[in-house]
Amino acid sequence: MTSPQESALEICQRAENMLREIQSGELVPGTQMLAQWETELGQVAALLEATHGSMTEECKPRNNPALRQVLLGIRYRAGLLKLQFQHGSNYCMGLLQLRMGTGYSAEGLPVLIPTEARSSFEG
């Protein structure tokens, strides 16, 4: 994931770029894209965890304004992405409830209308 020559700043910049790509990729969402993003988000998390473990005193954000700026950018993008993903999740749940459901169960899950499958061709 990281090379010994790569600095904490470079690693965090790479993580931020990955988040930016995911954010722009969300313009074309789908189940396959979501699986791909989940993997990439895992990679970003791994990068940040590795940085956390190998941080030296002079590299720490409070002593490194450039790194602090990048980390703030990561947090900002992560906030936006969380909002987008939550919206997607809520939208799907709403669609299930409004168009295919009769209400919510005690567990908060949509209760679907019992349907006869594939009725559009049953004359």
Place this chain on the structure above:
Amino acid sequence: MGGLFSSLNNSVEALRAIESALAVTQNNVSNANTPGYARQVAQLESQSFNLSTGMGGGVQYGGTQSTQNEYLNQAVRTQLSAQGYFTGEANALASIQSLFDVSGQSGVTGSLNSLFQSFSAWAATPNNTTAQAVLSQAQTVAQSFQSASASLSQVTNSVNQQISSNVNQINSLTAAIQQANLEIQKNTTPDAGLDANLHATLESLSQIADITVSFAPNGTATVLLGGQTPLVIGSQQYTIQANFSGTGTPTIPNATPDARILDASGQDITSHISQGSLGGLLNVRNTVLPSLQGDGQQQGALNQLAQQVADRVNSILTSAQTTGGQAGSPLFTYNAASPAGIAQTLALDPNITAAKLAPVNPGPPVVSNGAALQLAGLGSSTNPADQIAGQTILQFLSSMATQAGQSASDAQTGSNLHAQLLAQSRNLQTQVSGVSLDAEAAQVLQLQQGYQAASKMVSVINTLADALLNM
């Protein structure tokens, strides 16, 4: 600031994209019960993967594709046409079947049986009372033939109306297809709603007549009737019309002419229509009904029977003598100038009286009730002169009634059989093209779970970023 605005804008776009990504699912769910609607599928196209040139792979939205399957659609239309044929035929034949009582208690069968019984009673006791009974039963026979003929005429009129109605429906449906073709030509992208309407209209049309459908690359439908006569080609509609006035000089005068279907240029295309409810109605109108009541080419079984009964009874009576030794008189009369109208014009001879009925066979030897006995056995007589087409009068009557019943029964069986075959074709069609709300719901749930998982992963990233910032 520009970077912040761009990023926010990107997020708003992403929120909208989530909704548009589900548009296909929403459309499918909304149209789950729309006739002719085929499930739409979102197409995802793979992107190139080459890190050295910056191509990161993944997939992108590549538009939607309809799951219409023309092979299966044609199979359904074929079964609809076949079922339509038998249903149209069965409905028309049901009213004919009721005219011929196979139990022999009513109608022509019942009245003829009663007439032969009255001849038998007259033969046993040839007096004024039994002769009056013969006259009374003969009157009933004439009325039953007239009634059967009138009923067949009513059925003919009813079938004519149904044929006209079918033709009007065909013209109306082909006008709708023509309009759909015009809309399709205007559209730059496929319209699932228009496509559903077009296919539903084609199915309605195939119930009425056997049609062949082909689709141009731009999606417009060309519809041929019986594989030959154009009904719609692109933006052009070709209307058809029903004609009941006949053509040429008929062999049998004054008979009901056959029904004809004419194309837009006036050409007779009746023979092209062999399926659908119109095909069934045309078969009843041009084959079954003429076999009973006659047309320009044949006299019809009912008229044959009426003529044979009248001719043979009259022949026997006029060759016989009354008990007073006078020559016998004919019992029946009919309009001989109209061979296809004999049942309709069959009546008691206006000059006949009980006293003029002649029971005596002058011989030699003279038999006092010889003619009456011959009349009593006329229905079952195997004398070639008494038979019709090699059958006794009662056999001929029985086979006529049985045939009407058998045709109606066959049509009902055919209708039921093709209803099953149609159900099988529909089942296959719905498996391929129908909307399954359960499947759509499963897809939305899968998407929702994907979003939820990604959201949790982002929370982890946020926590890690916070931890790093606090170092």
